[in-house]
Amino acid sequence: MSTKGWTAKDFGNARKAQAKYSQMLGKLYQAGVPIIAGTDTPAPWVLPGAGTLVEMELMVKAGMTPMSVCDLRLDEPRRSCIGPQMLETIRAGRYADMVLLNADPLVDIRNLRRIRSVLLGGREVDRGK
Numbered sequence: 586m587s588t589k590g591w592t593a594k595d596f597g598n599a600r601k602a603q604a605k606y607s608q609m610l611g612k613l614y615q616a617g618v619p620i621i622a623g624t625d626t627p628a629p630w631v632l633p634g635a636g637t638l639v640e641m642e643l644m645v646k647a648g649m650t651p652m653s654v655c656d657l658r659l660d661e662p663r664r665s666c667i668g669p670q671m672l673e674t675i676r677a678g679r680y681a682d683m684v685l686l687n688a689d690p691l692v693d694i695r696n697l698r699r700i701r702s703v704l705l706g707g708r709e710v711d712r713g714k
Contacts (some may be wrong), residue, residue, distance in 0.1 A: 595702045611648035620649070624659040638697055648656055681707035 588596070614620060622644065626637035644654045675681070683704050688696035701709040 591687060607643065607647040610644065614644075614649050614653070615645070620644070620653075620657060622654065641697065642694050651694045655690055655697075681705075 624631050624640050641654045681704055685701045687699040687701045690696040
């Protein structure tokens with residue numbers, strides 16, 4: 586999907602639709618409806634990885650708390666076949682995939698972009714590669 590050839594009216598309609606989606610998400614959240622984070626790819630204007638960060642920022646903008654949005658991403662593995670007994674604590678024999686941040690995302694959800702380092706399987710990833 587491309588915006589090539591869109592008119593001012595087309596962009597205005599897209600902005601109105603996005604505002605309605607945001608309003609609906611806020612109402613669903615306030616009503617206690619379970620919300621799951623996860624972007625669809627391939628989808629127009631969605632980049633893998635970065636799209637999830639944008640989605641999480643939009644969720645906060647819609648009225649969700651940063652903690653509730655972060656929990657959406659953190660709770661997903663608990664529902665998988667790994668099980669909670671292998672998650673949630675750091676110690677020998679546990680999965681050691683994590684992202685360390687330079688700032689608190691609970692203060693500002695955009696701090697999820699301030700990555701200090703990434704560990705996969707207990708080893709630091711060379712992010713330059």
